[in-house]
Amino acid sequence: MSETHGGFPDFDESDEYLLALRKELNTPLDTDYFLLDADLPQDAKDARAKMRQYVNAEVLPKINGYWERAEFPYEMLPGLAATGLVGGVIKDHGAAGLSRLAAGLATAELARGDGSVNTFLGVQANLSMGTINMLGSEDQKERWLPGMVKLEKIGAFALTEPRRGSDSAQLETSARREGENWVINGAKRWIGNGSMAHLVIIWARDVADGEVKGFVMEREDPTDPSTMPAGFNARTIDGKIGKRAILQADMVFENLAIPESNRLPGANSFRDTSRVLASTRGGATWESLGHALACFEAAVAYTRVRDQFGQPIGNTQLVQNTLADMLAELSAIQLICYRMAELQESGAWTGTMASIAKMHTANKARTIANQARDLMGGNGLLLDFHVARHLTDMEVVHTYEGTEFIQSLLIGRKITGHSAF
């Protein structure tokens, strides 16, 4: 299925063994063992192809440097906007209006290239644009979405707090109405794009009725400290071991004033927040597919060429057993993803299905990344071979969009009728 592995390291051209390895790493693999491509509509093929072209040309050749320096790759944004895929399933306001399958395959393709850029797009398009599209007024959509589609305006989604992670429904940030403004006090943690966003969606509890509401804080120019709204502070979290090329922020609000015109009228309780999260939860599932594909293909290519004890390690029973196990789990992830898209499209997709899909695919993709790293020996630890980056990026996927334990508690509640949390 894949046309190229583009972006693998430029080996020393004089070393024949490394040249053979490079050739193998760039050889297309058929990772579609259940013939899912045969039924793929043209629009989904096109979306995947466009994203693949972007990833191979702009992301893979440069991402490892950004990842190592923990810098956001701003230079990759114009190319991403030019794919025309930003905004995913959102219709109108210049967004792509993709089918669920096309949007999902584009996500998987981007994650196959890199997790940081994919998470940037997920925060921008699914969480931030998705919230405005679902809960904003027509005026607000027209005001913010076109600039966000072009990636001229960057969005952030501020829900998690220092004391409220998995139990974010209990969030403590407060909102108090004062005349035409709302006054926000509290703190947020782990907010993707937080320090570089023009538009920060802040979830806060209205002190008057105790309900969670959504507010959009605007910044003219996030690179210019003089445009920082009074009472708002965002600090990038340093020292992260995964998704290092997207920045998360700690935020503090001290009497931050937000005009009533920036309150999202459709956000009137945490149930509305949950509706946004439910609509975006498939993102981590497609993302897991992308990481798993990248790792499986790299491991196959590597084990075909790497010689030990007088033969390619791929000729050994233990390695073949590991590859077979990886492929079986990868195929299961693919089947879950494609079925998820069908059920989302028909409206039959439920929260329990989303929990099963997220829990299972993230768990298995994490294992596949680990197996690939192992099969690549010491080289599996090097950024140059990409798998190390996918491995640590999968640690993040395992935790966000609901941890594995939390997903299992949601599923357990459905099975037994008893809530254990």
Ligand SMILES: Cc1cc2nc3c(=O)[nH]c(=O)nc-3n(C[C@H](O)[C@H](O)[C@H](O)COP(=O)(O)OP(=O)(O)OC[C@H]3O[C@@H](n4cnc5c(N)ncnc54)[C@H](O)[C@@H]3O)c2cc1C
């Ligand atoms: C890189 C990254 C990006 C993120 N981006 C965003 C973002 O853009 N916006 C945003 O709002 N948030 C974001 N998050 C936050 C993310 O959603 C939370 O990290 C996640 O919900 C888990 O919360 P926590 O880290 O506080 O862990 P905790 O909730 O403290 O959980 C710690 C451990 O305890 C377990 N646990 C918790 N409760 C129970 C229970 N009842 N029973 C059994 N086990 C339990 C968990 O499964 C986990 O293993 C991001 C996080 C990361 C790491």
